[in-house]
Amino acid sequence: MSEVRSPAGAAPEAVFRDGLAAGELRFQRCRACSAAVFQPRVLCPGCGSDDLAWQRSSGRGAVYSTTAVRGREGVHNVALIDLDEGFRMMSRVEGVDADRVLIGTRVGLAVVEQDGEPVAVFREEIS
Ligand SMILES: [Zn+2]
Incomplete structure (x- = not known):
């Protein structure tokens, strides 16, 4: 699974849009509970962690x-x-x-x- 590096503090919506502009579907994966997170957000809806990593979907x-x-x-x-x-x-x-x-x-x-x-x-x- 390839991780996407994004500038610290970048708005989740912006990282997602930049991905689409590059032909990628990006989503977040919670490092605490490993849930896949979408729509882009700041906190994991499952466990509340803010430790979300960007990944590229296979589409x-x-x-x-x-x-x-x-x-x-x-x-x-x-x-x-x-x-x-x-x-x-x-x-x-x-x-x-x-x-x-x-x-x-x-x-x-x-x-x-x-x-x-x-x-x-x-x-x-x-x-
Ligand atoms: Zn979580």
């Missing part, structure tokens, strides 16, 4: 839940993804119809640009 995981959301610009997918490192994040699955995403599908990270910002989305893994 591989599985769909935990999925919803097709209908809006003005058509239908898009909102999904919770369980990453292999043990954390869950809200994102979306692209490359397949929004209402055809299946729970349990193996997915991999893709960083795309949206409104000039890097955003983490997922695509079905070809197995």
Whole structure:
């Protein structure tokens, strides 16, 4: 597991954003209880420790839940993804119809640009 070095005192959100800009999905791992921590934060929600180390996710995981959301610009997918490192994040699955995403599908990270910002989305893994 590769650790990410970050400047002391850097805001967790900033370290996460810098990761995305570099094409990486970063998360934190608590050194006290080894829980994977996401969203980025200052204290471990499990044990309250502030000893959190940044790591790079493999970007591989599985769909935990999925919803097709209908809006003005058509239908898009909102999904919770369980990453292999043990954390869950809200994102979306692209490359397949929004209402055809299946729970349990193996997915991999893709960083795309949206409104000039890097955003983490997922695509079905070809197995
Ligand atoms: Zn902890």
